[in-house]
Amino acid sequence: MSDLVWIFVSALLINNFVLSYFLGLCPFLGVSSRLDTAFRLGLANIFVMLITAFCAWFLNTYILIHAPYLRLISFIVVIASTVQFIEMVIKKLSPALFRALGIFLPLITTNCAILGLAIFATNRGYGLLEGMVFALGAGAGFTLALVLMAGLREEVEMATEVPALIRGTAMNLIIAGILSMAFMGFAGLFSST
Amino acid sequence: MPRTKENAYEEFVKGLWRDNPVFVQVLGMCPMLAVTNSAINAIAMGLATFFVLVGSSLLVSSLRRWIPKQIRISCYIIIIATFVTVTDFTLQALVPKVHKELGAFIPLIVANCMILGRQEAFAAKHSVRLAVIDALGMASGFMFALFTLGAVREILGEGALFGVSLFGADFEPWIIMILPPGGFLTLGLLLLFFSWVKERKQQMIARLAEAEGEAQ
Numbered sequence: 001m002s003d004l005v006w007i008f009v010s011a012l013l014i015n016n017f018v019l020s021y022f023l024g025l026c027p028f029l030g031v032s033s034r035l036d037t038a039f040r041l042g043l044a045n046i047f048v049m050l051i052t053a054f055c056a057w058f059l060n061t062y063i064l065i066h067a068p069y070l071r072l073i074s075f076i077v078v079i080a081s082t083v084q085f086i087e088m089v090i091k092k093l094s095p096a097l098f099r100a101l102g103i104f105l106p107l108i109t110t111n112c113a114i115l116g117l118a119i120f121a122t123n124r125g126y127g128l129l130e131g132m133v134f135a136l137g138a139g140a141g142f143t144l145a146l147v148l149m150a151g152l153r154e155e156v157e158m159a160t161e162v163p164a165l166i167r168g169t170a171m172n173l174i175i176a177g178i179l180s181m182a183f184m185g186f187a188g189l190f191s192s193t
Numbered sequence: 194m195p196r197t198k199e200n201a202y203e204e205f206v207k208g209l210w211r212d213n214p215v216f217v218q219v220l221g222m223c224p225m226l227a228v229t230n231s232a233i234n235a236i237a238m239g240l241a242t243f244f245v246l247v248g249s250s251l252l253v254s255s256l257r258r259w260i261p262k263q264i265r266i267s268c269y270i271i272i273i274a275t276f277v278t279v280t281d282f283t284l285q286a287l288v289p290k291v292h293k294e295l296g297a298f299i300p301l302i303v304a305n306c307m308i309l310g311r312q313e314a315f316a317a318k319h320s321v322r323l324a325v326i327d328a329l330g331m332a333s334g335f336m337f338a339l340f341t342l343g344a345v346r347e348i349l350g351e352g353a354l355f356g357v358s359l360f361g362a363d364f365e366p367w368i369i370m371i372l373p374p375g376g377f378l379t380l381g382l383l384l385l386f387f388s389w390v391k392e393r394k395q396q397m398i399a400r401l402a403e404a405e406g407e408a409q
Binding site: 076084094111120123168170173 | 219222223224225226227267269270274275277278282283296297300301303304305308363369370372373374376377378380381382384385388389
């Protein structure tokens with residue numbers, strides 16, 4: 001049990017996917033200008049991550065034992081088709097949710113955090129339950145980073161003192177650096193155990 | 194349609210500076226920040242990306258007549274994933290130490306949006322020769338950016354370059370630079386520097402134009 005808690009907290013805070021593994025930077029820098037869209041994208045990501053973790057576990061246990069060199073290709077194909085499939089299902093079952101997620105759902109395919117999740121889970125030899133908890137933690141961590149970033153960016157947008165030269169990607173990266181520094185503090189959480 | 198030599202040269206050079214994938218287009222950031230904590234890792238990552246980009250551009254542009262338009266993205270992804278798998282196993286066999294340090298970031302080259310972007314934007318529409326030249330330019334630009342970032346971070350973070358100490362024992366290394374925040378900060382400051390240089394240049398051109406206008 002404590003193992004699962006550790007996996008969750010580690011993926012959520014200590015080894016945050018965005019701020020310490022640099023995964024999923026494209027949506028992190030691209031879609032973090034508004035707080036509400038950032039939050040929704042984060043939720044969609046958690047959803048896809050959970051499904052990916054399950055698929056990765058299934059592939060690893062039943063299929064890739066026989067052909068390990070196909071791992072990368074099969075992961076990519078599975079993620080792309082899963083996202084497409086989820087898109088269709090959501091569109092059919094709940095048009096309201098589909099509209100809320102909008103363009104972000106298909107964009108998740110190209111998010112390296114998803115592929116990274118599948119690869120990390122495989123490299124560390126996680127089982128089904130561990131993999132799911134890892135996916136939940138990583139997704140929640142991604143959402144947390146995205147929401148924090150969006151909040152900060154909305155504030156900075158208002159500030160008139162910021163010179164025009166630094167606005168844009170340069171400033172976002174520096175803000176991300178400071179956020180990442182703050183997250184390093186969480187590394188002390190488990191040092192005593 | 195015959196292309197002149199200048200044109201090919203132009204396609205190569207644009208990737209190095211004017212359209213540099215990292216500093217100007219801000220693409221392919223994920224692998225870029227994660228592995229640039231030392232110059233040698235940065236170069237290894239750059240070489241791996243170089244091989245994948247040139248190989249997939251070559252294949253995509255030679256197959257461009259036969260790839261159906263509707264499923265082209267999936268085809269590109271599969272081609273890229275094949276080259277990445279080849280790279281992954283090759284590195285594991287030849288230089289296991291580097292492979293271990295880069296870890297999961299070699300397979301993650303697949304998700305480098307810069308590579309997919311070049312296939313979609315260039316290789317799918319141009320001849321094999323031009324596509325390869327473009328890929329060579331872009332990949333060199335990417336490698337240059339990786340190396341700059343890796344060198345800056347290693348020099349400040351460890352006081353060394355390629356593991357050779359530069360400043361002697363008195364230098365207090367800025368540990369933060371080789372940790373994750375250093376990656377964000379260094380790239381942010383480099384981008385800031387480039388946009389400063391660009392603005393200076395524009396101001397200079399504007400001032401020159403003004404002076405010329407007055408002289409006439």
